[in-house]
Amino acid sequence: MSPPVAPAGWSRWLVPPAALSVHLSIGQAYAWSVFKPPLESALGLSGTESALPFQLAIVMLGLSAAFGGTLVERNGPRWAMTVALVCFSSGFLISALGAATEQYWLIVLGYGFVGGIGLGIGYISPVSTLIKWFPDRPGMATGIAIMGFGGGALIASPWSTQMLQSFGSDSSGIAVAFLVHGLTYAVFMSLGVLLVRVPRTDRPVQGAPSTLQGPQVSAGSALRTPQFWCLWVVLCMNVTAGIGILEKAAPMITDFFANTSTPVSVSAAAGFVALLSAANMAGRIGWSSTSDLIGRKNIYRVYLGVGALMYALIALFGDSSKPLFVLCAMVILSFYGGGFATVPAYLKDLFGTYQVGAIHGRLLTAWSTAGVLGPLIVNWIADHQKEDGKSGASLYSLSFVIMIGLLVIGFVANEFVRPVHARHHVPAPREEALDAERQQPESA
Amino acid sequence: MPNDSSQSPPDRRPLIAFAWLWVGAPLAYGLYELVQKATKLFTG
Numbered sequence: 381m382s383p384p385v386a387p388a389g390w391s392r393w394l395v396p397p398a399a400l401s402v403h404l405s406i407g408q409a410y411a412w413s414v415f416k417p418p419l420e421s422a423l424g425l426s427g428t429e430s431a432l433p434f435q436l437a438i439v440m441l442g443l444s445a446a447f448g449g450t451l452v453e454r455n456g457p458r459w460a461m462t463v464a465l466v467c468f469s470s471g472f473l474i475s476a477l478g479a480a481t482e483q484y485w486l487i488v489l490g491y492g493f494v495g496g497i498g499l500g501i502g503y504i505s506p507v508s509t510l511i512k513w514f515p516d517r518p519g520m521a522t523g524i525a526i527m528g529f530g531g532g533a534l535i536a537s538p539w540s541t542q543m544l545q546s547f548g549s550d551s552s553g554i555a556v557a558f559l560v561h562g563l564t565y566a567v568f569m570s571l572g573v574l575l576v577r578v579p580r581t582d583r584p585v586q587g588a589p590s591t592l593q594g595p596q597v598s599a600g601s602a603l604r605t606p607q608f609w610c611l612w613v614v615l616c617m618n619v620t621a622g623i624g625i626l627e628k629a630a631p632m633i634t635d636f637f638a639n640t641s642t643p644v645s646v647s648a649a650a651g652f653v654a655l656l657s658a659a660n661m662a663g664r665i666g667w668s669s670t671s672d673l674i675g676r677k678n679i680y681r682v683y684l685g686v687g688a689l690m691y692a693l694i695a696l697f698g699d700s701s702k703p704l705f706v707l708c709a710m711v712i713l714s715f716y717g718g719g720f721a722t723v724p725a726y727l728k729d730l731f732g733t734y735q736v737g738a739i740h741g742r743l744l745t746a747w748s749t750a751g752v753l754g755p756l757i758v759n760w761i762a763d764h765q766k767e768d769g770k771s772g773a774s775l776y777s778l779s780f781v782i783m784i785g786l787l788v789i790g791f792v793a794n795e796f797v798r799p800v801h802a803r804h805h806v807p808a809p810r811e812e813a814l815d816a817e818r819q820q821p822e823s824a
Numbered sequence: 825m826p827n828d829s830s831q832s833p834p835d836r837r838p839l840i841a842f843a844w845l846w847v848g849a850p851l852a853y854g855l856y857e858l859v860q861k862a863t864k865l866f867t868g
Contacts, residue, residue, distance in 0.1 A: 655865055
């Protein structure tokens with residue numbers, strides 16, 4: 381399957397909404413918790429069991445992004461978006477069958493395994509294409525798409541809640557809710573499948589490059605460069621630091637101000653979590669766009685350096701001022717989102733656009749690692765501090781010191797990032813062959 | 825008779841507006857719900 385080439389006059393501003401239609405859909409994964417309590421009561425599951433579909437989906441996201449990246453590069457964004465649509469929607473439909481027949485394994489298989497493949501392929505599907513359409517502003521372009529992944533949960537969380545209220549929280553109500561989710565997301569994502577195009581390389585299309593620019597490195601070669609592994613460490617450390625707060629945001633703010641004159645109520649803690657989601661989303665588009673102006677290396681210096689400073693401020697003065705605590709946490713979460721959104725443009729700067737989607741897919745294994753590491757550090761330490769009789773802010777002091785250390789490691793790894801050596805570059809004739817493959821435009 | 829290369833490409837602006845509305849409307853709904861929740865930090 382050859383990638384869909386843009387006809388003459390095709391606007392590049394049609395590509396970000398195509399990407400958003402996919403990312404806003406698959407971002408639903410972070411709203412899985414809405415289904416947990418109804419599933420637990422309807423099917424008699426424990427909290428650990430009801431988390432299984434989400435956990436498997438995240439594992440499959442990492443695996444399919446890492447191993448499917450080369451296929452995505454070869455077959456193009458429309459193929460990838462179609463696979464994402466089919467898998468993500470089928471996942472819900474299989475889950476609907478599972479809920480209707482009260483066969484929980486079908487929900488795990490559907491949402492977790494099949495849907496998870498949709499998440500991974502969908503996540504990387506527009507990245508390479510966006511960078512090719514916006515060579516002048518790759519950070520902004522990928523920031524828009526990856527912001528969508530954060531925005532997906534904002535939409536799905538209230539929407540799914542309302543649906544469960546309407547259809548009921550028993551197994552048949554959950555089945556109908558899953559069915560509606562599957563069908564709606566299929567329609568919503570189809571916009572991306574229909575609109576996405578790769579730019580023509582024989583002539584510029586509204587700012588797109590006429591040829592591949594700068595050094596180009598294949599996905600296989602990228603893995604053999606120190607730059608890839610430095611970036612892997614940078615992303616892993618930045619994400620770990622963000623998840624450290626995100627994972628325990630509500631209990632953390634409650635514990636921090638429990639022994640003060642201004643304790644935080646449960647509903648106020650929920651407001652804090654919402655505020656962090658907003659910061660996470662804003663950071664994705666805001667910081668990623670800023671990276672187009674100040675450079676990728678500099679923006680990661682900010683994420684990691686200022687991030688460490690924010691953690692230090694929380695650790696030292698956080699429990700004395702609620703506004704300071706909230707502000708520092710929001711800045712850290714904005715850097716967390718920014719780190720995700722900026723990394724495709726960083727990869728493009730280092731490895732070129734040739735197989736940037738596949739390289740990005742492989743780099744996302746850093747996300748999977750951080751997803752385990754961040755919650756593990758914060759939860760394990762908080763539990764042990766509690767056993768030692770500590771309370772309030774001191775439950776998290778050690779975690780914050782560890783987070784500062786991780787951010788410093790990430791900062792140092794970022795300093796080691798240098799341009800890729802010429803021996804890893806793809807020979808020029810390969811570029812020409814690639815150009816030739818793309819010269820057949822699709823009818824509008 | 826004009827050849828193909830002299831024909832002006834179709835106006836994409838309505839399609840661009842539709843596409844952005846398609847993704848913008850649900851995102852606006854999500855943001856509205858988010859603001860509702862976030863204000864509880866200051867009022868709750």
